[in-house]
Amino acid sequence: MSSVISVIGLNHTSAPLMIRERMSIPNDTIGILLSSILSKFRDIVSEAVILSTCNRTELYCYCKKEYIQELVLWFSGYGKVDPVYFYNYVSDAAVKHIFSVSCGLNSIVIGEPQILSQMKKSVSLANEAGSLGTYLYKLFQFSFSVSKEVRTHTDLCKNHISISSASIDLVKTVFPELENLNVLFIGAGEIIELCIKSFIKYKYNNIVVTNRTFDRSENLSKKFSIGLLPFKSLSDRLYDFDVVVSCTSSENSIINSSDVTNAFNGKKIKPVVMIDLAVPRDIDTGVSDFENITLYSIDDLQNVIQKGFASRSATIPYANEIIEKKTDDFIKWMKSRDSIQSVLELINRANDISSHEVGIAKKALKAGEPPEIVLERMARRITKKFLHGPISFVNNNVDYNKDILSCILDIFSRCSTNG
Structure with a gap:
């Protein structure tokens, strides 16, 4: 089961004040809750951040997608609030929501700047609690950058009623x-x-x-x-x-x-x-x-x-364009991050083949075989072992072998022959 970015929360649009105040979490309690969620959901949640303001309380997680409803029940239980007041987003939608929050698009005061300092404080509290990992750290760095770009290149924050x-x-x-x-x-x-x-x-x-x-x-x-x-x-x-x-x-x-x-x-x-x-x-x-x-x-x-929103509403589509692009950029980063382990395994496999063949070649040289013959044989054996997997895969997938072969040829065409 793969992990995803998730948002679970409520705000001024989903819950009235009497509900929101029950979910208000003091800063000195946030660290305790973060430690609790990592302990209780040890194999489900690997990273977590909590944001609690007068307008929203949200839990951001890097977690197993299949357990999100269980997390909603746990989080809503803090204030003994009916889960019906909570929303949850995953993957692209979660990233987009976090970026929108950082820009003030989801605030009572559209474009208000205070939310940015509140988010930075939440990240700091998560870091102190040990619940801030690679994915959420990178996500919030992206969100701060998005907020700066939106506030710099649009009129979202101009002439707003605070x-x-x-x-x-x-x-x-x-x-x-x-x-x-x-x-x-x-x-x-x-x-x-x-x-x-x-x-x-x-x-x-x-x-x-x-x-x-x-x-x-x-x-x-x-x-x-x-x-x-x-x-x-x-x-x-x-x-x-x-x-x-x-x-x-x-x-x-x-x-x-x-x-x-x-x-x-x-x-x-x-x-x-x-x-x-x-x-x-x-x-x-x-x-x-x-x-x-x-x-x-x-x-x-x-x-x-x-009353002051109409004058700034025209700039929201431009802000959303920035958010869409940065969401795509972050998702691409996540995918590249997810592929690192596979790349490392591929490198290790190649190194194992090379090391094994170099060992055989050294023994042959010690036995007095001509270096030219030893090197040529080593090169052929390494080539054969490198290509054995891809060729077998093509032969065993005849329905798709044209596409697969084209992909393999494209990969090897990128290999340099100049050392």
Whole structure:
């Protein structure tokens, strides 16, 4: 049974947020899962990489094709999710999918660049876990190259609406003027940093950042010259903010309904926008029950983002052409890689024949036979042994011997007679 490249996963098009957050895998758990799959499927999976973002969780494998459904059941079991939400691709389709993901073609924000750094992180985690082998390493090197070519030679990434700019549009639904607002960012990752960059362009009254790890939020505070809130003071200060944007890697809620109740208890009711960009979610969905609070999730961004998609949709066919060509190139590389063992066996067989005949020739020379006769006999015997297999094969396959003979003649016509 031969091995193939395989993709097993779910994303924002195949599964709703409540399902995706159950399959969200923290970085410190990915290594454990990779070790587990190599151990449990020792004779089935030889290489594996896991990518887990707010929009997708995918398992990339070099594995036996016949066992892919078994792998789907195992992977979906991590989050106790019905396998119906999962897709799987193999061979060419799997390679093409991975290349599309690296270019941002499968993201909520078409052409977004963050997915590339997330994929590189996944490859690094697989390397640390010992699950990154020759095929997946080469595949991801190809994917990074494809991403660079698409982003350089097409307009896919130009004028795109980012998650951060889409978040601003959501704030405008409640606060159209975007002025004199107090904004709180919870988290210190790449998405929060991008959001801060977008928000500081407007005339907000105050922008503050908080995070469970104080040093990381302090670094952002200094970098953008914004306020800093100790994480332990979050609940007590919640009422002070008109806009809250959260994106952490916490497995539990950061803001619960009880926090909102306590924050607003006995105080004047005012409108608040909360945008939860995390998967799993940082803000308890019950918060949306408060009449004065408008709560948005990562999936609510899609309608805003689609508005900017039309201007870039014309460039997608050009991106797909690049992906198609690079997919063919990678498949050719795989086939050449698969043939290496056969080539080595052929070389070893030829060397065995030559070594055997050289040994016979040396004995003949020691016995005093004329060198000319010994060399001519050795050459004839080597030629006879080299051609015995191909000639026998032609004679035993009479229905195809013209094609086979033509192929053999073509091979030998490429042999040099000049040393």
